[in-house]
Amino acid sequence: MTDSSLLERTLKDNLTWNKARIKFLAAFLIALTQTRNVNLMRVAAKFGGRAASDSSYKRIQRFLRFFDLPFAELADLLIKLMKLTPPFVIVIDRTEWKFGSKWHNILTLAIASEEVAIPILWRFLEKKGCSDDEERKQIIEDYLELFPLASIGYVCADREFASLKWLEFLTAEKIPYRLRIKANHELTDKRGKAMKARKLLQTARVGEAVICRRWRKLWGTYRVCVSGRRRADGELLILISNEPSPQMLAEYARRWQIETLFGCLKSRGFGLEETHLKDSERLKKLLGLLAIALCWSWLCGKQISQLKPIKIKKHRRRAKSIFRVGLDALEQVFSNPAVKGQKKENNTFILLLSCT
Numbered sequence: 232m233t234d235s236s237l238l239e240r241t242l243k244d245n246l247t248w249n250k251a252r253i254k255f256l257a258a259f260l261i262a263l264t265q266t267r268n269v270n271l272m273r274v275a276a277k278f279g280g281r282a283a284s285d286s287s288y289k290r291i292q293r294f295l296r297f298f299d300l301p302f303a304e305l306a307d308l309l310i311k312l313m314k315l316t317p318p319f320v321i322v323i324d325r326t327e328w329k330f331g332s333k334w335h336n337i338l339t340l341a342i343a344s345e346e347v348a349i350p351i352l353w354r355f356l357e358k359k360g361c362s363d364d365e366e367r368k369q370i371i372e373d374y375l376e377l378f379p380l381a382s383i384g385y386v387c388a389d390r391e392f393a394s395l396k397w398l399e400f401l402t403a404e405k406i407p408y409r410l411r412i413k414a415n416h417e418l419t420d421k422r423g424k425a426m427k428a429r430k431l432l433q434t435a436r437v438g439e440a441v442i443c444r445r446w447r448k449l450w451g452t453y454r455v456c457v458s459g460r461r462r463a464d465g466e467l468l469i470l471i472s473n474e475p476s477p478q479m480l481a482e483y484a485r486r487w488q489i490e491t492l493f494g495c496l497k498s499r500g501f502g503l504e505e506t507h508l509k510d511s512e513r514l515k516k517l518l519g520l521l522a523i524a525l526c527w528s529w530l531c532g533k534q535i536s537q538l539k540p541i542k543i544k545k546h547r548r549r550a551k552s553i554f555r556v557g558l559d560a561l562e563q564v565f566s567n568p569a570v571k572g573q574k575k576e577n578n579t580f581i582l583l584l585s586c587t
Contacts, residue, residue, distance in 0.1 A: 235254075235258060235279070237582075238257040238260065238261065241581055241584050242584060245308055245584070247304065252294070255294055256523075258278050258287075259278075260523065260524055261277070262276075262278050263501065264558065264561035265277045268502040269501050270507070271288060274291065275288035294516070295508070296513060300516045302519060303377050305519050305522070306351045306352075308523070309350075309522055309523070312527075312530065313345075313349055315342055315344060315349065317378075318382060319342045319343070320343035320482070320485050321340060321342060321387065322340075322342070322388070322485065322488060323341075323367065323370065324486075324489045324490070325361075325362060326339065326493045326496075326497070327359070328497075330507070334359055335514070336355070336360070337353050338355075339353055339493075340353075340371070343486075343488050344488065345533075347488050347492050348491070348492045349492075349522065349526065351377075353515055354373075355515070361391050364397050371401075371406070380406070383407070384407065385406075385408055385409050385482065386401065386406055386410075387408070387409045387482070387485060387486040388408075388411075389410075390411045390412060390413050393412040393471070395450060395452070398410075398449070398473075407474050408472060409471075409476075409482050410471050411469065411470055411471075412428055412469050412471055413428070414428050414429035415429065416449065417449070418449055419447050419451070420447075421444075421445050421447075425451060428467075429469075431457070431469075435459060435461040435467065437461045437462070437463055440458065440459075440460050441458065441459050441460060443456065455471040456473070457469070457471055458472075458476075459480075496525065503518075523584075527561070528554050528561060529557055530557065530583040531558075531583060532555065532558070532560070533557070534580075534583065535560055536553055
């Protein structure tokens with residue numbers, strides 16, 4: 232059985248797509264791991280088989296143009312692959328870049344995992360800069376159409392997302408949150424006096440966690456728990472939550488996983504910023520395919536690192552991320568299929584997509 236055939240069979244067990252779409256997905260994933268780039272001409276050149284590169288390129292274009300990708304099913308697949316269980320830590324952020332004359336600005340909702348957030352939903356903002364309250368509300372509502380409210384452990388987001396109407400929405404929906412606020416936002420002290428958030432935590436030392444014991448009011452309106460610390464560069468990290476939590480700093484730290492996600496999709500992984508796609512719907516489908524490839528790479532890297540721990544450098548960080556280890560391995564096994572003993576390893580990696 233060829234690598235492509237085994238991958239097709241594995242994917243078929245977890246997706247309701249027809250045979251032609253499954254066959255395409257298998258070919259695309261194998262080609263993508265070899266090119267490590269979203270340039271569709273380069274991906275098409277690695278499709279293999281008897282078809283010429285031009286035919287494979289047109290095949291990719293037809294998929295992105297005509298296939299109604301079932302994102303609800305895709306979300307279920309990604310969660311099963313990564314063995315995620317609710318309640319989930321929901322992380323929201325944007326990534327933006329310019330390619331030629333086209334400006335891409337994508338609001339992303341992801342679920343925190345072990346090291347990298349797994350993207351579930353995207354909204355394309357037809358503008359530069361920050362998302363607005365309605366766009367943030369919509370992406371949460373999109374999530375609630377797929378999963379119950381009880382599946383949310385808490386929502387985690389950076390300073391851009393701390394706004395009056397956004398908090399009003401989260402409060403009304405009874406959605407827990409861990410949000411960073413700006414140092415000039417208004418909080419009350421223990422006596423109820425309004426002051427800048429930076430003044431409330433002005434005595435915080437570098438690396439020292441500060442937890443305000445009493446509830447405070449943000450903008451004189453919302454009762455919030457406050458925690459924070461001073462970073463090594465002297466900047467204050469000030470967090471708010473609508474429920475008490477002594478681990479608020481550690482919980483908020485999981486937000487960084489979405490930054491890792493964007494790195495994997497872009498410069499440290501699949502070169503998303505080099506895409507020539509301009510149509511939002513086609514780019515959304517491409518992101519769905521990249522999400523599967525991301526999970527596959529991470530699962531391979533995790534398996535490899537369990538057998539052979541990743542080298543730790545002098546600065547106490549790994550020489551490579553788990554994602555990078557997995558992507559390197561997938562590129563090697565599919566680019567050199569004739570290497571002795573490679574077949575067994577290929578099969579092992581492919582079966583990681585079986586959700587078992």
